[in-house]
Amino acid sequence: LVSRKMKPEDTVIDIKGEKFGDGNTHHIFGPCSVESYDQVAEVAKAVKQNGNKFLRGGAFKPRTSPYDFQGLGLEGLQILKKVADEYDLAVVSEIVNPADVEKALDYIDVIQIGARNMQNFELLKAAGEVDKPVLLKRGMSATISEFINAAEYIISRGNGNIILCERGIRTYEKATRNTLDISAVPILKQETHLPVMVDVTHSTGRRDLLLPAAKAALAIGADGVMAEVHPDPAVALSDAAQQMDIPTFHSFVDELETFSNRK
Ligand code: PEP
Ligand code: MN
Numbered sequence: 001l002v003s004r005k006m007k008p009e010d011t012v013i014d015i016k017g018e019k020f021g022d023g024n025t026h027h028i029f030g031p032c033s034v035e036s037y038d039q040v041a042e043v044a045k046a047v048k049q050n051g052n053k054f055l056r057g058g059a060f061k062p063r064t065s066p067y068d069f070q071g072l073g074l075e076g077l078q079i080l081k082k083v084a085d086e087y088d089l090a091v092v093s094e095i096v097n098p099a100d101v102e103k104a105l106d107y108i109d110v111i112q113i114g115a116r117n118m119q120n121f122e123l124l125k126a127a128g129e130v131d132k133p134v135l136l137k138r139g140m141s142a143t144i145s146e147f148i149n150a151a152e153y154i155i156s157r158g159n160g161n162i163i164l165c166e167r168g169i170r171t172y173e174k175a176t177r178n179t180l181d182i183s184a185v186p187i188l189k190q191e192t193h194l195p196v197m198v199d200v201t202h203s204t205g206r207r208d209l210l211l212p213a214a215k216a217a218l219a220i221g222a223d224g225v226m227a228e229v230h231p232d233p234a235v236a237l238s239d240a241a242q243q244m245d246i247p248t249f250h251s252f253v254d255e256l257e258t259f260s261n262r263k
Pocket of ligand 1: 032058062094113114115116137167202
């Protein structure tokens with residue numbers, strides 16, 4: 001059902017009036033983890049200031065180590081909702097437990113399914129059964145075909161509002177955290193009718209590569225990029241090495257806009 005052969009025209013997803021997949025770019029910015037009201041509000045203010053609409057933030061964090069910060073859970077979703085209402089932004093947040101999908105509906109505008117859960121079939125089914133857009137990230141060891149099949153799980157349960165997100169895959173290369181598979185973007189655009197975006201933060205894992213990777217994503221046809229922003233990255237409870245501070249974020253958005261207009 002996600003195949004272009006089944007539906008030649010692009011899927012356009014209306015999220016709080018923003019039409020994802022309409023040919024314009026829509027970006028998602030925000031902290032890796034929700035840490036406090038003030039932290040999220042400071043980032044939301046910057047997102048609003050530079051003309052963006054989507055605020056991300058992890059409340060349920062899938063961490064490699066059980067001893068790392070696991071997220072604020074439901075309290076994190078409540079903070080996101082409060083801030084998003086104040087700044088009129090749409091919220092994107094990861095859900096990891098199928099049982100939390102229903103609970104999350106009141107708080108978020110887009111359900112994120114993370115790389116580690118791309119083949120959590122019960123979670124995919126649960127997300128397929130609700131009326132809420134889903135941002136599905138590519139598993140770090142998933143082929144494009146497996147990625148498309150994961151989206152198929154969601155759409156086959158009735159929910160066709162899916163945004164695909166390339167976030168880098170595991171290779172032998174150690175210079176970046178993952179290897180951004182940039183050619184996945186046009187392949188996914190050709191093979192499916194879904195919007196496709198690129199997460200430049202988790203793919204590169206390097207602050208100095210965020211802007212060039214974002215430019216590459218837009219040049220190759222992505223519908224938008226995701227990147228992490230924190231008021232003080234050095235003290236962030238997760239992903240301290242690659243989040244942008246607010247001044248860097250503003251110049252990132254400026255330069256990306258200039259780049260898009262030049263295209
Ligand atoms: C995230 O976006 O917060 C995240 C954990 O990313 P990924 O699932 O791609 O690792
Ligand atoms: Mn992160």
